[in-house]
Structure formats: structure tokens, C-alpha cells
Amino acid sequence: MSILHANEMTVSAANANATETLTGAGFEELKARLAKEQRAIRIRRFTSNKGAVFGLVVVLMVLLLAILAPVICHYDPLALDTVNRLKPMSLAHPFGTDTMGRDVFARVLYGARISLFVGFTVGILSGVLGMVVGLYASTNKLADNILMRICDGLKAIPSTLLAITLMAVLGADIRNVIMALTIVSVPSMARLARGRALVIREQTYIEAMRCLGASKLRIMWKHMAPNIISPIIVQVTFVFASAIISEAALSFLGAGVPAPAPSWGNILNEGKSVIYQAWWIVCFPGAFTALTVLGLNLLGDGIRDFIDPTSEG
């Protein structure tokens, strides 16, 4: 019904315009109306995918909780309160307290900040680096050989182990976590970007640009990059999700974010030793991690279907 209506509007607007000829205000108005319609259609297409909407809502909720942590929860995530150790859930402590009497709810909220920050940074960094490596590899034979061989070598090492090794060598620190996880995820990103770039490079419009004498850099960044960015964006969402998992795993092993800081992995690690006395320390941050990752994966799937409808399974 609504689609029909939208089409009718376009047609009538176009007719009205044809008689008026393309002049000033009428044309501008038509353009604005068309843009508005396009937007409405896009929103409708995105919201028709239930999973994607659910994912987006979950991610936004967690993001909101992380940003508003000091407003929602008045406890300091690092404040010790040894009298109230391992207290179960109550009104004062909705998620209970941990081994040192710290409020688990506060720690989960502030942990969301760390986990999301690490995941987001790793996603963006590996997206950018992957694109740089992929684009240069696709335009330069020598660079291609060297870069892709290094990528093959890095990809042959299972990512968990590579991340653990890097953390062992670099030392437990939030900056190093980001660095290690970026190194782990750049190779497949670069492969993806290179694969797309190799296809784009052969297209006529790039050839035309070359004939016109556009510089290599200009072709690469102004004409090729926009065409390879959409699969990269989708991949960034998935890397975001897997970086959250990896960060939690590394911190859980004691090789991630250093101890007192409340990352989800750290809370889980501390909760593990008292799992028989206090199930809530493990349960809540675990649920948050799983839900956030699920949300990001659903969102990634949704974005992929939205950008490229042919990929729909």
C-alpha cells in the first residue's frame, strides 16, 4: 500500500515538473521530495529485516548504557567494599557484588566502555589498514607479491593463537590488545579489499581515467576506494564483533586488559574462581558479551543484505 502511494507521488511530481520545465524552485522542490522518498524506501527496506533491527537496537542499547554508565549507576567500578563481598543481587546491587565487594552492575557498564572501545577501534583500524594494503597490492605487482605472502603467512596461524602470542610478546595493556587484534584481522580484510580492487581495476571507467592522465593516487582513492568500501564496511562490523570476543578471551586468560580495569573478560576471569559461590559475577557480563556480539552479527548481516541484495541467503 505504502509503496504504491510513494510511486504515485513520484509520477505526479514528475508530471507536474514536466509541464513547468526544469526551472528554479520547482526543480529544487522535486529534488528534495525525491530524496525524501528515497530515504523512506531505504528505511523501509532496512526495517523489513527483523534481525537487523534487533541487532541495531541491541547495539544502540549497549552503547547507551556504556555512555550513560555514570548516570545509571552511582558505584565506582573500582571501589572496594570488603564488608559486602559476594553479595547476591539486591536493590542496592542489581547484579550483586564480586570478590572484593565491587558492584558487578557498575563493572559491567564500565566494562562495556572498554569492550566497545576496543572492538570499535580494532574494526576501524583494520578496515582502514586493510583497504590501504589491498589497494596498493592491487595496483603494484611487487607490493602485491610481498604483501600477500605476508598475509598468507599471518592467516596460516590460527587467529586466537596469533593474538595470544602477540600479547605474550607485547605485554598486557589495552593499547597492545588493540594492536594485536588489528594485526590479526588485517590480513583477511586486505584480501577482501584486494579481491574487489582487482575486479574494479579492470573496469572501463578506470581505464578511461588512466587515459585522461589521472594520477595513480587519484584513481586509487577517488575512483576505486568508493567502490570497494561497502564489503569492507560489512566486514568491519564482523571484525567489531569478533574483536569483542577476542578481547574478552584475552582478558579472560589474563593476557588482555590489565586486572583492576573492568573489561568483560576481566570480570569473567575473576568470577570464574568463585563460580560455585557467586554465579552472578559470571552470568551477567557473559550475557552482555554474548548479546552484544549477537547484535553486531545480526547488524552486519543486515547491512550486507541492505547494501548488496544479491547476497541474501
Next chain:
Amino acid sequence: MKRFILKRILSMIPVLFIVSVVIFSLVHLVPGDPAAAMLGDMATAEDIAALHARLGLDRPLVQQYFVWISNIFHGDFGDSVANHQTVASMILSHLEPTIHLTILALIIAVLIAIPLGMIAATRKGSVVDHSVTVLSLLGISLPSFLLGLFLILVFAVRFKLLPSSGYVPMRQGFWMHLKSILLPAIALGFMNAAFMMRMTRASLLEVLGSDYIRMAKAKGVREMAIVTVHAFKNTLVTIITVIGQSLVQSLSGAAVVESLFAIPGLGQLMVNSIGRRDYYVIQSIVLLIAVFNVIVNMFVDILYGVVDPRVRVS
């Protein structure tokens, strides 16, 4: 076929070389002096110098690499810095639990995933199909250590059915052994099962849509026979790939799961070595698993040729 296999084996060599270079360089990423880092803050200058000489750190990097790699070919992975054992003997003594855990995880994954994936593909849109979709989504979002923690909460803490930690070797009784690695194997296998399910379903769906299947249906072949005989063969390539990947995934995922369930396997050895700054142990384990990964991939490639004769030609 022989030429095909030989080509696959030869193509493995450059990858192995690069992998070894990458892993070798990892340890040299240590900020500052690796010897000083390994010995900790209490080390005296003489200790550091002695370790330097012992590890050959004063030689040029290229020479160090060749000494390292030729030692490995002689089965010498170096000595552990933390306790006075060779790395090789440490790895050997931690090998068994990891192998058993990985195999059990793989069996669990295959037994769950392939039948469910096939049922989902043949009954598209049914309850099974929907639950397979949900399960595979959950599997991707639930990392193994998290699932492991939840499993401990339910089966060890709440119902006290299975132990939450510890490892009983096979020689102390099969059932005790199985009980001790069941939860970690489920935790490890679930993620792979999810992935396998997804792939089996997708590839079987694709095959079921092809013309020769319609032909078989028109001939009046029973549905059971179509799926198990006609369609299954063509999904084998996908299934082999996924099983190969899952094998490596379980082996590397074991690092986290083993430390969660306190199973004295390779993964736990590796994680414990982080705290001890025992870089050579970490390096050797990563090298072994990466080489194993490359070999598994080669076998998968060769199996393609066995299953699908078209691959052999190209």
C-alpha cells in the same frame, strides 16, 4: 592424480617458509631485549649476558633464523627458560589431553551439525530449519569460553553432574576420562557445529536446486536416496573444507577452553607460559599448530581432487 598430489605438497613449502619467518619475527618484536624480558627484573647483567650467549641472540638475525630452523628440523625446539626442560619434552607431555579434547569436540560437532544441516536443507522453512538458523547464529555469537562458563554453571554448579575442572587420563578409566573432557568438548564443538550446520545447509540447498536432482525426482527416486546418495556426494567438498577448518579451530580454541577447565594440554601450557615469559614454548606451540594447519589445508585440497575429479585437471 600423482602429479596433482605432488603439486599440492610442493606448493606447501613457500607457505611454510613464510609462516616460520613470521613466527620467528614475533619473538623479536619484544620491546627491548628478549633475554632481559625473559629473566625478569631481578636478573643481573651477567645472567642476561649468559642467556644472550646461550640463545645466540648476539648473532645477526638471519643467522639466528637459520640456526633456529635447522634445530627444529633436528627435533630441537630449544630449552624452556622457566624450568629446566627441553621445549620438545614439555610439548610431548602436554599433547595427549589436547588431542583427545580436539577429537571429541570434532566428533560432537560433526554428529550434531551434518544431520541437522541436511534436515534443515530438505525441510526448508520447517521448525528444524528455523532452529538450525537460530542455533548457528548463537554459535557464532557465543565464544567457547563463554559457553564453557555457562555449561559449568548449569552442569557443575547447579546439577553437579560433571566436573568443572581437572583432567583424568584415559588409563584411569574410559568413563572418567570422557566425563572430564565432555564439557570442554561441547564448549569447543558448539561453535564449529554452528558453522558446519550453516555450510552444510547452504551447500545442500544449492545442490538440491540443480537440474540433475530434478531429473532424479522425475525418475521417481525416493527422497531419502536423493539426499543421501545423489546430493550428498556433491556437498562433500564443502563438508570436507568445513571439517578441516573445524579441526584447526578446535585445536587453537583449546587454548582458552583448556585454561578454563584446567586441562593440562598444549593450550594451558601456552597460556601459563605467557606469565613465565617463556617465549620459546609459545613460539614452538604456535609453529606446530600453524604447520599442522597448513598440512590440514593441503590434505583438504588433495581430498577435493579425490572427491571431485574436475579439480585434478585445473
